Amino acid sequence: TEAAQTAHDARTPEEIAGARDLFSKFDGLIAERQALLDTGVRDPFAIVMDEVKSPTLAIIKGKETILLGTYNYMGMTFDADVVQAGKDALDAFGAGTTGSRVLNGTYQGHRDVEDALKDFFGTDHAMVFSTGYQANLGMISTLAGKGDYVVIDADSHASIYDGCFLGDAEVVRFRHNSVEDLDKRLGRLPKEAQKLVVLEGVYSMLGDIAPLPEMVAAVRKHPNCMILCDEAHGMGFFGEHGRGVFEEQGMEGEIDFIVGTFSKSVGTVGGFCVSNHPKFNVLRLVCRPYVFTASLPPSVVATAATSIRKLMHAQDKRAHLWENSRKLHGGLKALGFTLGSDTPQSAIIAVILTDQAQAVAMWQALLELGLYVNMARPPATPAGMFLLRCSLCAEHSAAQVDQILEMFEAAGKATGAIA
Numbered sequence: 126t127e128a129a130q131t132a133h134d135a136r137t138p139e140e141i142a143g144a145r146d147l148f149s150k151f152d153g154l155i156a157e158r159q160a161l162l163d164t165g166v167r168d169p170f171a172i173v174m175d176e177v178k179s180p181t182l183a184i185i186k187g188k189e190t191i192l193l194g195t196y197n198y199m200g201m202t203f204d205a206d207v208v209q210a211g212k213d214a215l216d217a218f219g220a221g222t223t224g225s226r227v228l229n230g231t232y233q234g235h236r237d238v239e240d241a242l243k244d245f246f247g248t249d250h251a252m253v254f255s256t257g258y259q260a261n262l263g264m265i266s267t268l269a270g271k272g273d274y275v276v277i278d279a280d281s282h283a284s285i286y287d288g289c290f291l292g293d294a295e296v297v298r299f300r301h302n303s304v305e306d307l308d309k310r311l312g313r314l315p316k317e318a319q320k321l322v323v324l325e326g327v328y329s330m331l332g333d334i335a336p337l338p339e340m341v342a343a344v345r346k347h348p349n350c351m352i353l354c355d356e357a358h359g360m361g362f363f364g365e366h367g368r369g370v371f372e373e374q375g376m377e378g379e380i381d382f383i384v385g386t387f388s389k390s391v392g393t394v395g396g397f398c399v400s401n402h403p404k405f406n407v408l409r410l411v412c413r414p415y416v417f418t419a420s421l422p423p424s425v426v427a428t429a430a431t432s433i434r435k436l437m438h439a440q441d442k443r444a445h446l447w448e449n450s451r452k453l454h455g456g457l458k459a460l461g462f463t464l465g466s467d468t469p470q471s472a473i474i475a476v477i478l479t480d481q482a483q484a485v486a487m488w489q490a491l492l493e494l495g496l497y498v499n500m501a502r503p504p505a506t507p508a509g510m511f512l513l514r515c516s517l518c519a520e521h522s523a524a525q526v527d528q529i530l531e532m533f534e535a536a537g538k539a540t541g542a543i544a
């Protein structure tokens with residue numbers, strides 16, 4: 126075996142790596158990262174939360190830090206009912222299911238959370254995956270097969286791209302949020318072919334939203350199209366019931382499949398798809414990312430179900446989150462920062478910086494002042510942008526948003542990002 130061989134091998138690990146090096150393709154990235162770290166900055170991708178005090182506060186390297194990069198939009202991670210439901214399920218059902226949903230891994234709690242999703246979205250069917258990433262992998266690769274087409278926005282999330290790679294369908298991209306380009310590309314496809322159009326309510330890098338009514342109208346001009354909308358960043362926050370951007374824009378009944386995650390507004394981990402399609406449940410037998418992986422732990426599905434049911438009635442929190450978004454967007458714009466969208470469109474506000482050095486300097490300056498935001502860089506970002514991505518929480522107080530703006534002003538001036 127390999128282990129036995131290396132035990133007798135006198136060569137160093139470096140010499141062995143040199144002899145058969147599948148890692149050589151990463152040499153450029155390793156060198157670039159090392160050059161950055163050699164300048165003395167903290168590694169933006171190696172932050173450790175030593176203690177988490179609330180949805181908006183953590184201790185990082187001994188310093189109390191405001192969290193502004195967690196996607197914890199509704200602050201449900203510390204909701205007392207949610208936490209209690211998790212504890213009860215842990216006691217009653219144990220730490221994990223050790224099995225696939227289609228074998229020993231469906232407990233009462235998995236049914237409960239699917240019922241909660243059906244009630245939340247008002248749909249006939251709901252299917253829970255172990256992550257949102259897997260929900261996109263599974264739905265896209267299973268729905269669109271050989272001879273079919275998947276039509277996606279160029280700025281789609283990685284899980285949507287990976288769902289396309291996993292499947293056998295032909296992939297067609299259209300310009301980000303361009304109704305005209307979507308229409309044009311659909312027009313070029315064979316009329317008789319089946320097509321899946323994949324949209325996102327909120328695009329997570331720049332925080333802009335999709336013009337769903339216009340997109341849906343463009344799709345309806347072409348035959349044999351179904352629409353899937355990823356509401357990962359819309360659920361909880363948009364629409365009267367918090368269903369997502371599609372609800373806010375009056376598009377209920379127009380979207381065939383809503384995909385989402387438990388890792389943002391819901392406050393735990395997991396993914397799902399809801400739909401009214403009468404044959405939906407056959408997916409439980411044929412969707413590989415659903416079948417060939419273990420189901421979520423009982424504590425997780427219990428927290429998710431409790432959180433989802435509370436989110437149905439969270440209008441006050443939604444209103445406060447909108448206030449926070451407007452206040453932060455307006456304040457950052459007034460300070461002179463370049464933002465990902467002209468107006469506050471979601472709970473994500475992206476600050477666009479000129480290059481990696483400026484982005485990292487600014488990110489570190491904020492961290493030293495006691496503010497954590499996400500650093501986002503290519504390939505995650507569109508058009509090679511370097512972003513500091515802020516995601517607001519309904520639990521951020523108005524005073525915290527003021528404090529955040531003061532920190533941005535100080536860090537921006539210290540690093541030269543603003544005048």
Ligand code: PMP
Pocket residue numbers: 256257258259261282284325329355357358386387388394395396
């Ligand atoms: N879709 C979108 C648009 C996302 O932003 C994300 C996560 N950032 C996912 C899907 C995947 O969700 P999860 O974290 O549950 O895997």
